[in-house]
Amino acid sequence: MSKRKHRDVPQEKDFTGGMINSASCSYVGTTGEKALDEKISALAKEIDNSEGFCLLAELMTTAVRISRGAVSQGDFKMMNRALKEMRISSEVFNPYSHIKKVGIFGSARTKPEEVEYITTVKFAERMREEGFMTITGAGPGIMAAGNEGAGRENSFGLNISLPFESSANPFIAGDEKLIDYNYFFTRKLSFVKEADAAVAMPGGFGTMDEIFEAMTLIQTGKAVIYPLVLLDAKGGTYWKFWNQFIEEHLMRLNLISESDFALFKVTDDIEEAVSEIVNFYRNFHSYRFVGDKLVVRLQDAIDPDAFDNLATEFADIVKSGTMQQRGALPEEENEVEMAEMPRIVLRHGRGDMGRLRQFIDAINVATIV
Template sequence: MTLSRVALSSLQQDVDELISRLDKVPHGDVIYQALQLFLEIADEELERLDWKILRSCLRDMHQALRVFAPYRHTRKISIFGSARTPSSAPVYEMAVRFAQAASAVGFMIITGAGGGIMEAGNKGAGPNKSFGLNIELPFEQGANPYIEGDPRLIHFKYFFTRKLFLLKETDAIAVFPGGFGTQDEAFECLTLCQTGKAPPKPLALMDVPGGTYWQHWDRFIREELAAKGLINGEDQELYRICTSVDEGLAYLSGFYRVYHSSRYVGDRLVLRLNQDISDAALAELNRDFQDILVSGQIERTEPLPREVEDEQPINHPALTHTLHLPRLILHFNQRDYSRLYQLIYRLNGFATAATVYHPERK
């Protein structure tokens, strides 16, 4: 396709205008690096298909970032499960009730926008309380009727960009029985949590009472993976099998009872808390989790200078600041993430009876 001089001139003006204000806009240094990388890619001898893939990836990401941006401070639960589950199945009804209960306490729901369990998630969440991340496939129908036409419905060309946002935007994961796609999503979640490529987040494996799907799966994990040293024994802390709506929601929301969020500043891990913990509780953490520290101890800290800088209004005008939250800092070894989950569970056990927390807010 031949580009017109008018189109090129307009693009030139837009690029010039952006460059002229890079030193003033938030994250200008990162935007500069992205532009520089794009220019380097343009110098490579790429085929047209390569450029079409790159363009489509950016298009997928652009629309997803735009849709999710207004909801960045609302906690969300991603629901995975089979597209083939009929609406008459008990597990379908369970997924509907789970989404209803989660949205009732303030969570928003994310699904793959298809039928079956995905449909149940959007149905249960109700109007304006869910997202649908649909994949464009030539042999399957479009989005389910409970998300079709919704401004929070996003159409993805690629599975990998879709999966990125199914996991990036969520704070908790509920996986119902499903086929290869569901297993792929479950193991991707586990892999990212096990390796620290995703922030800590809880994973509930949901099934009806008496169901065998996850029981058989868990036996395989224990007997074929853990027992043979293919995973660590603690890696089973990354998930929990739940057989009721109340149990699943309590597990997922309870993950944020004391623990709020985390981030790295240099090589130090900062844990933000919804409430401070006692000196005795801190001593207990240092006694029982010394094995995951490279050096030093787990200590209280004020917000670090980099945190303060990142939360300035010029950088995040819509940010709900976390600077008021109590913090712990540790030199985590960035290897034993299952043990880090155990630390978070221990933290949540320190909640006082008077604790008021809002798992739907972040």
């Protein structure tokens, strides 16, 4: 019987799964004035007397360079506002870092009486029952349905300021978890960074943009893998025809790999969509890269015989050396909450993320200790 004692341990939201940062200040850069660099370093250390002061010094140095460089006033304002929006987003999401979240995309034009709206409400209700919070774009249509099904307490709204559609839906309006954005790119960053899964209902250009953004970042290894579900109402064909286009054009022309189809799931069944997301975290917890090593954290250790079979079946994803099941690496000592988690460690070439998704699926069905 699985203990699942690590299920609620939050993952540090480095959504890139990137390398462990060095404590060195060698990457801070310079303003061009040695005396000013020293003042910035001293002030950063005074404000943040930890290893993190180097990052603060780098940020302050960058700000000075922007103010003194070949940057227009308009660009300066954009950079400042973008950083401010990112800061606000992190502050809003931080208290809920221990709770998994699902992002829901879809058309703002869908009416409450339409089957896609009703399906979204039911799906969000089921995800709430499974312990997930819901993130939507805070607008009408499918977004409103997601917030309605999840309920205000379990909802986030990422509202974009548009001249024709700027007010939040009544299910999230006025809530402290509603965030207003001026830029689509900072809003999309929050969607990808904060979600542990994404579900797309039928929608227009915005829905296509959001789902392809997430898929591209995952396929290229720029964002960690998580479940992407393309959900139709029962009997719907929107995503079936979308998948047909992917098969007949992208795949037929060798523009994508066959394993890329493992990165998403098309279904018109709510329970199948819920299962796709929940089972992704059955034993798999998270992963990140430490140098050239991929470290996959597990809820429970895998039975030695089952692990040997897993290592054999997925030997192709190992760039060099062998796959090992072990404890935390010394470089992970700063992640105290995850110290006791069992790991699978291997050298991975950061290619074919679809195959890595298949590896995670295999982990979730392997016999545990």
